[in-house]
Amino acid sequence: MTRHRQRWWLAGVALWTLVPIAALVVRALARAWRYPQILPGAGDAWPMFGAAATGRLTEALMTSLVLAMAIGPASAVIGFTIGRAIARAPRPARRVGLALALFLVIAPPTALGVGLQVATLAIGVGGTLFGVFLAHLVPAAGYLTLFAVGIFTTFDFVLEEEARTLGARPWQVWSRITIPILRRRLAEAVVLGALVSWGQVALTLLIGGGVVRTLPVELLSFVRSGSDQLGALAALAVSVPPMLAIGLLQVGIRRTGATL
Amino acid sequence: MTRGNAPAAIASLVLASPVVIGAAYSGLAAVGAVGAGADGLSGAALVHVLTSSVTWQGVAWTVATAGVATFLATAAAVVVAVRVRGSRTGRLLAVLPMGVPHVAAALAALLMLGQSGLLSRLARLAGLTAIPSDFPALVYDQAGVALVIASAWKEFPYLALTALAVLLTDAARLEEVARTLGATSTQAFWRITWPRVWLGTAPAALAAFAFLLGQYEMPALLAPSNPTALALLTYERSIDPMLARRAEAHVLALLALVISASIVILYARLQHRGQSESA
Amino acid sequence: MWRGDPAINSYVDDWVAPRMRSLYGVEVRAVEGQGAELVNALVTEREATGVRPGTASLVWINGETFAQMRRENLLAGPWTDHLPNTRLVDTASPIIGRDFEQDPAGFESPWGMVQFALIYDPARTPAPPRSIEMLARWIRSHPGRFTHDQQFTGMTFLKGVMYALSGGVETFQGGFDEGKYRVGRDRLLEWLKPLTPYFWRDGTTYPLDVAAMHRLFANGEIDFTMSNNQNEVVTKVRQGVLPPEARALVFDDGTIANAHYLGIPTNAPNAAGAMVLTDFLLSPEAQLEKLRTTVWGDGTVLNMAALPAPWPSRFETVMADAQALPRDVLAQRARPEVHPLYHARLLEDWRQAVRRGTP
Numbered sequence: 001m002t003r004h005r006q007r008w009w010l011a012g013v014a015l016w017t018l019v020p021i022a023a024l025v026v027r028a029l030a031r032a033w034r035y036p037q038i039l040p041g042a043g044d045a046w047p048m049f050g051a052a053a054t055g056r057l058t059e060a061l062m063t064s065l066v067l068a069m070a071i072g073p074a075s076a077v078i079g080f081t082i083g084r085a086i087a088r089a090p091r092p093a094r095r096v097g098l099a100l101a102l103f104l105v106i107a108p109p110t111a112l113g114v115g116l117q118v119a120t121l122a123i124g125v126g127g128t129l130f131g132v133f134l135a136h137l138v139p140a141a142g143y144l145t146l147f148a149v150g151i152f153t154t155f156d157f158v159l160e161e162e163a164r165t166l167g168a169r170p171w172q173v174w175s176r177i178t179i180p181i182l183r184r185r186l187a188e189a190v191v192l193g194a195l196v197s198w199g200q201v202a203l204t205l206l207i208g209g210g211v212v213r214t215l216p217v218e219l220l221s222f223v224r225s226g227s228d229q230l231g232a233l234a235a236l237a238v239s240v241p242p243m244l245a246i247g248l249l250q251v252g253i254r255r256t257g258a259t260l
Numbered sequence: 261m262t263r264g265n266a267p268a269a270i271a272s273l274v275l276a277s278p279v280v281i282g283a284a285y286s287g288l289a290a291v292g293a294v295g296a297g298a299d300g301l302s303g304a305a306l307v308h309v310l311t312s313s314v315t316w317q318g319v320a321w322t323v324a325t326a327g328v329a330t331f332l333a334t335a336a337a338v339v340v341a342v343r344v345r346g347s348r349t350g351r352l353l354a355v356l357p358m359g360v361p362h363v364a365a366a367l368a369a370l371l372m373l374g375q376s377g378l379l380s381r382l383a384r385l386a387g388l389t390a391i392p393s394d395f396p397a398l399v400y401d402q403a404g405v406a407l408v409i410a411s412a413w414k415e416f417p418y419l420a421l422t423a424l425a426v427l428l429t430d431a432a433r434l435e436e437v438a439r440t441l442g443a444t445s446t447q448a449f450w451r452i453t454w455p456r457v458w459l460g461t462a463p464a465a466l467a468a469f470a471f472l473l474g475q476y477e478m479p480a481l482l483a484p485s486n487p488t489a490l491a492l493l494t495y496e497r498s499i500d501p502m503l504a505r506r507a508e509a510h511v512l513a514l515l516a517l518v519i520s521a522s523i524v525i526l527y528a529r530l531q532h533r534g535q536s537e538s539a
Numbered sequence: 540m541w542r543g544d545p546a547i548n549s550y551v552d553d554w555v556a557p558r559m560r561s562l563y564g565v566e567v568r569a570v571e572g573q574g575a576e577l578v579n580a581l582v583t584e585r586e587a588t589g590v591r592p593g594t595a596s597l598v599w600i601n602g603e604t605f606a607q608m609r610r611e612n613l614l615a616g617p618w619t620d621h622l623p624n625t626r627l628v629d630t631a632s633p634i635i636g637r638d639f640e641q642d643p644a645g646f647e648s649p650w651g652m653v654q655f656a657l658i659y660d661p662a663r664t665p666a667p668p669r670s671i672e673m674l675a676r677w678i679r680s681h682p683g684r685f686t687h688d689q690q691f692t693g694m695t696f697l698k699g700v701m702y703a704l705s706g707g708v709e710t711f712q713g714g715f716d717e718g719k720y721r722v723g724r725d726r727l728l729e730w731l732k733p734l735t736p737y738f739w740r741d742g743t744t745y746p747l748d749v750a751a752m753h754r755l756f757a758n759g760e761i762d763f764t765m766s767n768n769q770n771e772v773v774t775k776v777r778q779g780v781l782p783p784e785a786r787a788l789v790f791d792d793g794t795i796a797n798a799h800y801l802g803i804p805t806n807a808p809n810a811a812g813a814m815v816l817t818d819f820l821l822s823p824e825a826q827l828e829k830l831r832t833t834v835w836g837d838g839t840v841l842n843m844a845a846l847p848a849p850w851p852s853r854f855e856t857v858m859a860d861a862q863a864l865p866r867d868v869l870a871q872r873a874r875p876e877v878h879p880l881y882h883a884r885l886l887e888d889w890r891q892a893v894r895r896g897t898p
Contacts (some may be wrong), residue, residue, distance in 0.1 A: 006350075010345045013353045020368035020413060021357065023378060027371055029780030035376035035392055035758040036384050053545055055552075078271050081408055083270030099528045106520050107279050108474030110494060110513035114583075115282025121587035127594040141275055141635060146463070153457050154430070199361050201477070209580060209594045210542075210571035216361050220477065223363055225543025226750030226780050228371075235364030242359020245353060296582040296611060313893065376758030392681055392760045400744045411588050481751075484744040485689060492747075499575030501883035502602045503610065506579070 021239065027232035045163060047209030053230055056218060057237060063129070064198055064214040064238075070133055072194035075140035079193070082141070083148025088157070098149060109202030110140065117206045127209035135207040140196040144189050151185050191249055195242050283517060289510035297503025305507035309515070314488065319515070321487040322479075325404040326472035329411035332345040334465040336412070337419035338457050345427045355424070358417035366481040369410035373398045400484045407482040414478075419461055426460030427453065466527050470520045490516060540599040540664035542571040543563075546774040550835045554828055561817060565812045570595060574604035581613045581804055593806035597813040601799040602639035603879040605647055608802065615803045617645025618814060624821035629842035632793035635798045639876045640714070647800035648817050651829060651837035654796040654869055655695050656787040664762050670791045671703040675730065678737045684762040686739035688746045688763065691763050694886050695795050699874070701727040701885070703792040708874040715880040723881075726890055735893065745894060753780050767797075770836025773862045777833075787864055789872050798840060823850045830854065832862045833863075850878065 027033055030040030086097035105113075116135045117126065126133035158179070163173050179186065201216040208217070215238045222231035289295035292302045309315050337354075344350025372378045380395035389395050412413040431453040438448040472478075479489035488496075490512065498509035542548055548569065556567040572580065577598055584593045600608065609615045619625050628649055630636040635649045643649070659667050668674040678685045687693035702708045705723045716729055735742030739761050746752045749766065753775065756764035764781075766772065769789065775781040801820070803813045819825055826839040843851045856867045876882075 006343070006347060009340070010347060010350050010353065013340055013344065013350060015411070016405055016416075017353050017357050018264045020365065020372065021360070023368045024364060027367075032757070033371075034782065035760075036381045038378070038381050038385060042442075050292060053548075054482075056548075056774060078275070082268045082272050095370065095528050095531070097272065098531075100272065101523050102463065102527065103521065104275060104279065104469035105525045106523070107282075108470075108513065108516040108520055110474065111282040111286055111517040111519060112279055113282065114285050114513070115278035115280065117583060118285050118587045119278055119281055121584055124588070124591065126584065126588070135278075136277055141271075150425075194882070195359055198359065201361070201363070205571075211568075211594055213571070216363070217571070219361065219363055221542050223367055223477075223481070224748070226753045226775075227543070227545060227778060228367070228754070229779060230545065231363075231367060235367060239357070239360040239364060243356050246355055250348075250352070294586055296578045296607070370754075374758070376755075376760050392758065397740065400740065400746075402743070480747055485747070486744065498579060499573075501575070501607075501879065501886060503578070503607050 021236075024232045024235050024239075028236055029227055031229055055211070057215070057234060059211045060215045060218045061237060063212060064216070065241075067129070067133060067136060067214065068194040068198045071136050071140050071192040071197035075137055075144050075193035075196070076189040078137070078141040079144025079189060080148045080182075080186070083118075083145045084152045085154070086145065087149050087152030098146070099147070101142050101145040105139060105146065109206070113202050113206040115201060120207050126207065127211045129212055132204055132208045132212045132214075133240075135203045136197040136200050139200070139203070140193045144193050147189055147192060151182065155182075187249065191245055195245070198238070198242060248255050283514065286510040286514050286517070290507055290514055292507050295506060295510065297506045299504060305505070305511050309508050309511040315493070315512070315515075317487040318490050318493050319519075321404070322473055322490040323519075324468055325408050325483075325489075326411065329408045329472060330415060330465055331470040332408070333412040333415040333468065334419050334461055337416055337423050338461055341420050341423035341427055341457065342453075345424060351424055354420040355417050357413075358421065360414065362414055362475055363477040363481075365410045365414040366407075368479040369406045369413070370399060370481055373406040373409065375399070399482050402484055402487075404483060407478060410478055410482060411472055411475075415472070419464055419468060422464040423457050423461045426457050430460065431456045462530075463527060466523055470523050473519060474516050540569050540572075541573050542569060544774070546835050547837075550722065550829060554834070555816075555820070555825065558745040559816060562819070563815050565815055567816060572598070574600050576617060578604060578607045578611065578613065581608070581737050581806070582611060584806060585613070588806075590806065592808035593804055594808075595804060596807040596809040597816055598802050598804060599645060599650070599799065600802050601797060602641075602876060603882065605638050605800065605802065606641060606879050608804075609641075610644065611806055613648045615805045615810060616647075618803060618810075619643070619645045619648045619817075621814060622818040622821065624818050625760075627821065627823070627841050627845045629840060629845075631842070633875045633898065634796050634873060635840050635849065637875065638798065638800060639879045639882075640712070641879075642876065643800065648800050648804040648821065649840040650801050650817075650820055651826075652796060652840055653768035653770075654789065654873055655692075655699060655765070655767050655794040655836055656772070656789050656864070658666075658756065658764045658766060658772045658781065658785050659762060659788055660756075660782060660784045661786055663759070667763075667788055668790075669788075671700055671730075678734055681762065682737040683739050683741070685737070686742075686745060686752070686761055687765060688748050690748050692749045692752075692767050693745070694882060694889070695767055696765055697727060697731070697885060697889060698882060699790070699793070699795050702874060703790075704730055708793070708877065711877045711881060712875075715878040720881060720884055724885065727885075728888075728892055735754060742893075757781055758786075768836065769864055770832050770862075773832040773836055789864060789869060791872070793872040793874045795876060796869075797876045799814060823854075825855060827857060830857050832860050841853075859898050 026040065033040040086094055086101070089097060116138065120126045120131040120134060125134065159177055160173050163177050168176065189244050199216060201220060204212060204217050215234060219231060219234035219238055222234055284296065289298065290305055292298050292300055292305065304404045340354055344354060364427065370377065375392040375395045375397060380389060380392060383389045383395055434452050434456065435448045438452050439445065443451070474491055476491040476495055479492050483492065494509050494512040494516070497512060498506055500506055540551070551567070551569045559565045559567045572595065577600070581593065588751065624694045625648065628635065634652055638647065668677040687696045701723045702711065702727045705711070711719060711723060739755070746755060752764040755761045757780065771788045772781060772785050776783050776785055801817050803810050807813055821841070823841060826841050829835050829837050830839050843854060
């Protein structure tokens with residue numbers, strides 16, 4: 001494709017992607033942005049939120065970060081373990097496994113959330129950070145199981161088997177062979193798992209019982225009450241870290257080639 | 261079965277248990293055995309919800325809007341992924357908004373596409389409209405235009421990521437192989453890459469579609485009050501002032517669960533058939 | 540409590556909590572939870588954990604939620620008589636002494652009170668309607684500029700209309716009566732249905748909640764928004780949600796006033812702390828602060844006659860705030876809530892007859 005045409009495509013994608021985010025930025029910077037103002041008036045231009053709001057947002061940011069950083073590795077480990085087993089299983093078990101993983105991902109929060117709420121309450125972690133951690137683990141591990149199945153389907157297990165015939169023990173096979181090869185994909189998986197947790201809303205609300213306040217929960221609260229400026233600010237707070245992560249780590253965008 | 265399957269199996273069971281518990285609880289609540297307002301076993305909630313035209317109108321509307329949004333997003337994702345696979349900037353831009361939450365996408369849509377939104381204000385500047393109601397109704401409208409656009413915008417990065425993953429690994433490899441066997445670039449692309457990208461993105465598209473069905477915040481900000489989207493109906497029922505009617509929320513939740521499960525089964529069937537055909 | 544309003548949050552987090560900490564050593568943490576959802580959460584908690592302590596020690600409730608919680612045995616009590624400040628409460632007032640006609644019976648303590656008001660912009664609407672009848676005429680002559688929301692505030696508006704059309708709230712007092720309800724409802728629908736084609740969007744769709752209403756109003760898509768709190772207009776203008784010209788309007792035929800309360804769930808982890816907090820919230824100091832339109836603008840439940848020397852005049856000064864509606868006007872037009880079933884039935888029938896969105 002010609003350079004010229006590609007530039008048009010890039011411009012198009014850039015507009016499509018960035019304009020809505022720009023709208024949120026403008027809304028976050030202004031106390032009010034009413035019809036027919038194209039840009040907010042100078043009098044409204046400075047943010048007007050008090051200490052309470054910024055304190056809440058900071059606390060929510062911390063909570064979200066802690067959860068995401070815990071869920072990333074945890075869900076990656078679980079997802080890869082299960083995904084690998086599914087990828088190597090015979091055809092019927094494989095289909096069932098995939099279907100179950102997909103189901104975990106798409107199960108509506110009403111069903112999944114209620115089940116998790118009952119379960120976490122019963123074991124006494126309802127309304128606690130740990131309870132929310134467990135709750136996030138379910139969809140995150142589901143996502144990563146699917147991700148891992150994709151990886152292990154094209155993975156060359158011969159290397160692992162050879163190492164074992166040469167006398168290596170299972171954990172040595174993992175640490176010397178499997179993980180180094182999959183290092184980049186594992187890193188992607190950790191980030192994806194963290195993203196799943198970062199974006200959770202319904203589960204945090206249901207299991208956290210209003211006590212565990214993550215950024216998306218605060219975002220919801222602001223938007224529902226019509227505090228659009230704070231809502232836009234919270235929306236950006238939720239959106240920017242994943243954008244940074246994607247940009248810096250180039251998750252899924254690097255040419256990984258056919259080296260697996 | 262190889263070693264290491266035992267922990268995997270246990271982990272799977274543990275992960276799947278909340279769904280089972282949730283379905284069981286909703287089932288019990290739907291027939292009045294548990295939950296707020298539970299008054300003893302009764303099929304009244306089930307009958308009322310399943311025989312109401314409003315339920316099915318809501319389901320139909322939700323499925324239609326989610327379906328159109330997913331189709332548009334998938335088509336756009338595949339086309340864009342193919343177009344920008346050679347450009348790192350392009351790939352980055354396409355995938356970048358993946359972390360933007362549904363609520364934010366809906367808020368942005370409201371800010372831009374509302375009758376008093378940015379587009380309307382630009383139209384006024386250009387002299388095309390004078391007051392908000394001159395601008396076409398894209399939010400709170402029967403067609404759900406803004407909802408479809410916002411939903412498609414939200415799902416696009418994830419679908420583009422999947423499409424790119426297929427293009428950059430699997431398809432790239434096969435295209436190379438085809439070319440060494442003598443096929444031209446164009447042939448290799450249309451015969452091998454193009455179908456593969458669609459097939460590879462299909463599971464993600466199904467997941468995106470199913471997710472949209474249960475999403476509450478986007479219809480809460482953008483949808484009309486009638487037909488009432490499934491998620492809105494469910495929420496309304498769950499906070500109904502008449503406790504006895506709250507069981508109906510669980511019926512609706514189970515309905516959503518059944519629809520999701522059907523999608524998964526459909527997908528599994530299609531995959532099986534696809535595999536047995538190529539075998 | 541509902542955490543959606545920065546003004547209320549600021550009062551609780553920045554004023555109440557530090558004082559509770561320094562005066563009594565009690566940590567107050569406000570947690571999100573709305574009345575209706577609260578009942579579901581508490582029932583699930585009880586079903587899943589039995590008698591283990593729950594999450595919340597004090598809950599913000601009124602009317603229907605109170606009735607539901609009583610029916611499901613979710614409230615502890617009676618406890619309000621243990622509080623020293625309960626004797627300061629104006630329980631003689633029909634708005635405060637009865638919660639949607641129910642006797643709190645010591646299971647919930649009054650906290651504040653509000654009155655329903657329309658909000659308009661005098662610049663856009665220099666001669667706003669002052670009664671239900673005038674409103675109907677106004678709607679017809681300004682098609683597409685009026686609507687109401689689908690939730691509590693919108694229904695409160697409709698209830699107010701129903702009272703006015705049926706000879707006043709007295710018609711519906713004294714418990715729920717199916718016959719009276721039907722007559723009232725039919726009269727309301729007779730009034731409403733011919734009007735809806737003149738509503739915003741020809742009455743084919745209604746905003747989901749008050750937030751959506753405020754957005755439409757602020758952007759000039761409609762000329763009226765509403766609130767259950769007559770002072771919300773002041774706090775919302777300050778937050779930039781509503782334009783600075785916005786003003787509250789209370790109809791001559793009267794609008795619904797209701798009090799909101801605090802309850803202690805049966806599985807409260809810290810019931811004692813909850814009672815200390817409630818007592819503090821009932822103190823003249825806390826009630827006065829809450830009353831200021833610069834803070835929250837929520838009415839006081841205290842009986843001025845029961846307060847010692849400097850307090851009544853202090854309240855007087857705050858209530859005479861230029862931004863607030865005149866107190867005597869408000870009091871004269873206040874109408875109490877009736878049995879919760881009227882609200883529940885009206886919501887259902889409105890959905891079926893007007894919105895057509897209910898299974």
